[in-house]
Each structure stands twice: as C-alpha cells, then as structure tokens.
Amino acid sequence: MTRPSVPAFATVPVTLIALAVAAVLTALSGRYGYHRDELYFRVAADHLAWGYTDQPPLTPLLAKISITLFGDNPMGLRVVATLSAALTVVVVALIARELAGERNAQIFAAVCTALSGFVLGTGHMVSTATFDLLAWMVIAFLALRLLRTNDPRWWIALGVTTGVALENKYLVVLPLAALLIAVLVTGPRSVLKTWHLPAGIAAAALIAAPNLIWQAANDWPQLIVAGGISEDDGTENRIMFVPLQIAQLSPFLLPVWIAGFLRLWRTPALRWSRPVALSYPILCVIVLATGGKSYYALPLLLVLVAAGTQPTLDWLHGGRQAVRRTVFAAAALLTAITSAAFTLPVLPESAVNLVLPVNAEQGEQIGWPELTRAVTTVWQQLPADDRARAVIFASNYGEAGALAKYGTDLPTAYSGHMSYADWPAPPDDHDGPVVVVTQERAPQYESHFGTCTEAARVDNGHDVDNEEQGAYVLVCTGPAKPWSQLWPDLRRYY
Template sequence: MDYVKPQKISGTFTKQYSLHLLIILFGVFKFCIHLFTMEAYGLHADELYYIELSRSFEWGYLDISPFVTWMGRISSIFGNAVISWRMLPCLFSAFTVILTGQITRLLGGKQLAVSIACSALICSPAVLATSYLLQPAVFDQFFWTLLTYALLAYQKNRQIKYLYLASAAFSFGMLNKYTILIYLGSLGIAYLFFKPKHILIDLKKLFYPALLSIAILLPNIIWQWHHGFPILHYSSLVAKGALYVDLGDYLFQLFFFHGASVAVWTAGLIFLFFPKENIPFQRIWPISFLMVVLILLLLKGKLYYGLGAFPLFFASGGYCWAIMLKQLNKAARVVFFIVLYAFGALSLPLVIPLLPIEVSRMYIAKMVKMTSFTRPLLWEDGTSGTLPQFFADMTGWELMAKKVERVADRYADPKLLVLTDNYAIAGGLMFYGGQNMPRVISVHNSFLLSSPPYVTGKNIIYLSKDSPSKVQDLAREVKLAEVIKMENSQLSGIHIYMLIDVNARFQNKYNSDRETFYPQAKRLNAQPLKFEL
C-alpha cells in the first residue's frame, strides 16, 4: 500500500517534468529560427533610433518609454554587430513562447495542447515579424503575456506572490510601452462587470502589489511630470497623423495577420466565451480582448500594439484543438501540424530577412502573383513597394552616412552641424557616421532634447524632402549637394543641402518644428541643453 502511492507521485512528477521540458524546447526552437537571420540586411530604422538613445541612461523620453533603450544599453556590452543588438529581443520572444506553454498548462492542457499552442504562436507571421528587432513590440508581447500568466496563476492558486508578479509585469510593461495600460484597464472593467461584489476584498489584496508598481514607475512619472507629460502630446500627434482607419483592412489584419494560426486563436476566443465548465468568470478574458481591439481602433492605433493579448487565446485554442483532435486519428493530428508549419514556412521570407534582398523581391513577386495577396507590400503612407516596408527600413543607412561625410569633407568647419527632420535618418547618421561625421542634431522625437536652442549663423548640412524652392531663403548661400535615390526606401527623395550661414528665417522654422513636436521646447530656448562647440 505504501509502495503504490509513491509510484503515482513519481509518475505525475515525470509527466510534469516532460511537459516543462517540452515547453522549454519550443522556446529554444523559436530562438533558433531567428538565430541565423539576425545579421541579414542590417539594422532597422527604429533600432538605430533606440540604440542612439541608449547611449545615456534616462528615465523617460518625449515619445517612448525607456525600457527598450535599457535593453539597448545592455546589448552594447556584446559589441556593435547586428546580432549583438538583436540577441535580447530574440530571447524575450522565446520567453513569450515558454509563457504561452505555461498558460496552456494552467488551463489544463497536456503535451498535445502545449504543442498546438506553442506551434501556432511560433508560426504566426505577425509574431515572427516582431520577434527579432530591438523595438518595444517584442518586449510588449512578453510583458502582456507575463501579466496574463500571473493573473491566471493567481486565479487558480490564490497565492499572493502571483499578484506581485502581475504588478512587476505591468510596471515594466508600462516602462516599455504605455499601451499595456489599455490591457489592464480592459481587464479591470470586465472584472467589475462579472464580480462587482468582490471588488473591496480584492482591492485590499492589491494594496501592496500596487505600492510595488508605484515604486517601479515613480521615476518615470516624475520625469514625465517634470517635462509636462510630453507623451500625451506625442500620442495626439500620432492620432492626427492617422487621418482615418480602414475598418475593412483593420478586421482583415485582425483575422489573417496570424496566418493559419487564426484557426487556433479564434478557437481559443470562442472556447473562453463558452468554457467547458461554464464559469462566467472566464469570459473576462475574451471580453477584455474585444475591448482592446475596439480601443485601438478608436485611437487609430496599429493592431500589432495588441499582439500581447493573443498568447492566451493561442493557449486556450491549443487546449480546445487538443480536445477535438483526440477524437480523430493520428493522421489528422499530423495533417493539422503540417498545415500550421507549412504556412509558417511559406511566410518566413515575407517577415524575416531569410533571403538576399533581390531573391526576396522575386519570391514575394511570385507569391503575390499566385495569391493576389498584396497586403505585405503596402506601406504606411499608402504606397506599395516590391519589399515589405520593414525590410526596406533595414537598408541604405550606411550608404547615406557616407554621402553626408563626403559633403562634410568639402568644408573645413569644425563647428559644422548636420540637421535632419527625420529621427531615423538622425539615428542612422549617428550610428554609421565615422570620425569625420559632424555633430548630428534633430528637432523630432527624443533627439530634440539634445538639440541646441539656437542655430543662427551656423553652417549646416540639411537633410530634408523639402524642395529647393522651400530652402533657398533659409541661409546666405544654399547648395544642393545630392538627391538620394534608392528603390523602396524612405531615404529616396531626401535632399542633401549645404546651408552656409543660416539666417533668422531658418531659426524661426527650427523653433517652430521644435515647438510643434514638443510645446515645452519654448522654455528650452532660454538655455542651451547639452550643447557645446
């Protein structure tokens, strides 16, 4: 009798160990997918921006939360190669897969359910495309998923440690991207709807975890307060820039930017709406998800901002599909996985830099011809290219820096400045500029804080898409050095001007640009910021 019980415990332990090992293996597999393509093409425009901001430690910025720059700071330890900057994002994306497996386990899923959930997440084109770049998106997905895991674990085990974990996930998620507030807010509203009588009891339990959140977030809140909460102004600028949202395209992306994995997450959404045990509390999750989708639509936000909400539905979808597939033979299960991974493999060249650029162009052209699906080639400005925009944004920066250096070499001016109205160009010039690169400044995004308040009388290399007619009166002498022409690049059409002795008209334009992006810049004009010649 004493011998039988240990056997059961041992068998349970072995199954749990095997399940955890399986989940970790999926995480390793996810990391390996990106390992051999990290160096391809080059650094993305946004990566260059975050890398340059990471050169100094800050608690806040005008347009972003600071976490991504902290990751850039840590990444700099590993060197200056592309792979150095992308190692941490790929690790975080692997951790997101592992958390998805753990959520599946919390829901009651076993090996088959975990395999389906993790495979669906790995094969999602939207997740693949955002899993390897040094951008807030990959960390955002991780923190949303960690928050989901912590809340589900607390719901199941009622251990206070999971509330502290949820608090930390939310706080660092806020330090990475403020959109996690939309997710937590939607969960809170849904919770009030289903459990209004328990709110006072639960608030008492949340007191100390809430104090932890305040402690973590306080330095960033102080920074935002000291600078007049610029993130609110930046958000309004972004909303104004998005004149309208195409509802049809928005819904199309919602259902199909996960590729064949749509069959898994939609099953998970329905499964939680109509849970097997008929527990109304479970409906908090799908209702909060629909709220997130609606809020992003109303705020004219991009749908990938809410990618962190999907791992839960991949997990519940894996559990749902496991129940259905167990009713079928093994051949049906094999076919299911083949379809999932086949679609993921076909989409790989569209979302990660797997092929050389020219080969990628040919592959995409054939895919478009066969499927008539052109959405990946649609750029943010409404135009279409022969490459996805995020591929094009990984090319041309080093060549541009060399062009600017050649212009600078013609002038023996130690106080020469390079000015651009594009944060990506500024980041590219700073990163790829050699010893002969003059000081690069920009009045857009967070580079504004280190821009000088006065430029009158300076000689400036000016990069802009403004035509010569708009620039000719901004200096004593204006020379057009070159117009950059690059296929499928945001650099195409950039004019490189040499402005000799810029005048008051240029200073007024410069001040206006600063104040448009950051109204408080008016008071910065009274004193130089980090600017010495």
C-alpha cells in the first residue's frame, strides 16, 4: 500500500523557537542553585561506571562532559539539559510533520512544546527524565516513520535509539510495550513480520548490555529502588495521576492533545497512526497498575499535542475568527506564565512555596549552601583531636553531594544512600565522633552512632518548605561498630 508523503519541514522558524528555548533556559540556569539530584550526579561523574544503584550510566556521563566543557557550576552542568530541551522542540515539530502537519502546524507544535511546563522543567536541570523525554520523542518519531512508510528498516533505528535510551533510564520499555500492544490490537501487524524487528531488538540489547550485566552482577539494585518507590508512593501516585498529567504538561494544552487523539483515531488518512493514539491510554493503565509517577506517561502527550496542532489551527480559521484568536492568544499567554512560574526559577525564593504543591523540585534547588554552613559550624566546634578521628555522615545523597560541593573546609562526607554506599566507606580507624545530617530524628537509625545530641538545625533562609528545611545536624559519640561492619546496615535504596 502506498503511504502518504509529508509536507516540507519548517526548518527556520522551528530552529528559531528551539534557540529561543535554549536562550531562556541558559539565562535562568544559574538562579536558585543545584537540585539535589544534580549534586548527586556531580559526584557520580567522578565515579563513572557501567551502572549505579538507581540508574544506568548515561546521565552521570553527560554531567561529566558538561562540567568538563562548560564549568563546575549550575550553568555549566545544565548546558546538556538545555540542548536536550531544544532538540525536543525540533523533534516534536518533526512528529507534527510526520502526521501531515503543514508548516504552521509544525511551528505551532514547536511553540506548544516550548511552552510546556514539563519540557521547561526537565530542560532547566539535569535529570534522567531530561534525556528520557528526548529519547521518547525520537522513538515516537521513528515509530511513526515506520508505520507511515511500512519500511521495516526503521526497526534498526528504533533498536539503536532504544539501546541508548536504556543506558539512561529503563522507563523507555513502557511506551514500547504500549505501542506493541496497540499494534497487535489495531494493526498493521504486517510491520511485525520482518527480520528487521529481531535485528532491532538485538541492537538495543547489545547497546544496553554493559549496564544490564552490571545490574545482574550487583543483584539488580534498580529493581529494589523501583519497588520502594511503588510501595512508598504508589497510592498517592495513582490518586494524583490525572491532575498532575494535566498540570505538568499545561492545562491550556488539554484541548490540543484531546484534538490530537481524536484526529489520529478518526481521520481515515491517518489510520496508520492509530496505534500511537491507543498507546497513550494503554501506557496510562500500565503506569497506574505499577504505581508509577504521573510523568512516566507524560511524553506521549506531547505526541498527541503534535497531532492536535493541525485541527487547532483549522478551528482558529473557522467562524468568529476574532473571538477564537483572542481566546487562543490568552491561552498561550497564560500557558507561558504558568509554565515559567511553576517550572523555572523566576519567582523570588521567598515565594517558591506557592508552587511546591505542583512542582516540589523547585524547592529542592534552594538551601544547600546554608545546609553546608550549618554542618561546617558544627564540625569546627569539635575539638581538634576529635576531628582527626571524626566522620561526617549524611542520610541522603543530596546532603552528601552538597557537602562535597560547598564544604571546602570539610573532609569527605559519606552516605549509605543509593550509589554513595558503593563508594568508599569511612576507614575503621575513624572511630571518633560522627556528625550526622538527617531530615528526621529516628532512635533506631541513630543507634548506629552511639549517643546523639542535636547540635544545629538547617534553615535555608527563605522559609522554603523543602525536604531539608529544619533538618538536624547531630553530634554522635561514634560508630557502634567498625565502619566496615556497620556499612551494610547503613545502605538505603530509597
């Protein structure tokens, strides 16, 4: 069957929109400070490996490259995130083109992507979700190209892209599973009857093999992490799934992606793309069943947004154009304002509490120097003889990462959280006092360190209600047993 061709690509305007996104993200990349995950990636970048307790190796590797090329500061680290967001804008426009979107539809798709809170939020800082989003968009584009052309060679490109994506985050298997189910339900099943499919799977497996081998050799710690997330947050994730899907993408894009779903499902000329439409609700069912976070399904909404740009523009050219364009302009302006306020560091630190219910990650970029100063003050109050045998122990990787970055007058801070537990433990001859940083006091936890006394509380100076506000800095008498024996008991997977 002859497949439809696609319109010309709106190269110049789409590129300009992507550059505008890059400019905004660059201008704001130095505000607030590092996110707790970035502080972790920064240290992980000095311990490059084929795998980590909670993730594959790609994000720490990209962090290392960005720091090396652009500087060891938030702006330098975030260059790779900015580039990823800009490329995402371009790929979504290409998806709109693949779905028969004309020039203006492609431009509109790029604008919608540029204004999306999820894209801006993941583009602002380095996270596994940053590069996962770009990978999903490339996979969606290649899948659409495969379905539209019925050319089985696209399976190879899909396999290679999937393999690279698996070196960043395992979540990429979810949309692929959803798409496979959708193809089996709606067709065309002919795209599965080719040797290129197993060849693509083999390519993905070969690229992902180093990390998979590392995980297997270390008893699959990432599965323990995932299980802990589902157990701890599964119920809340299910309750908030739909509201956060809408809020994190942008409520004002809701009509666009609904129009996109209906267009893919109902338009005879796009019947070949129906599996892509069906894959979104299938993916939602999978995420809800496993208790995953709402953003696990968000990337596919951008595909539906790309599909919905053409019918949205057609609606704008319908009756009462002046009214419709006024509504459209107001919606675009509100989208830009709310997306920036909720995902970018544009508010004063003192106002960040307003957005934390929707995006708690804003608060996690504030207060790390203040935490370090509190620990430094306590450390310097220890007698000199005690400091020679003392250890600083942080309850989570954000605290440990902050002390590594800002604690110029401090020794190495240790932690049992995630891959920090795999890096060197304190030497056994450091049997003196332990300065413990912890979000909450827990007698069972503190019993590992003898008798503990509160020495300070953390105050970020802006009354931001983040996870470290009010954290405790304790001085404990010493490890309950040698560190080499104690260390396995201090490992935390979530």
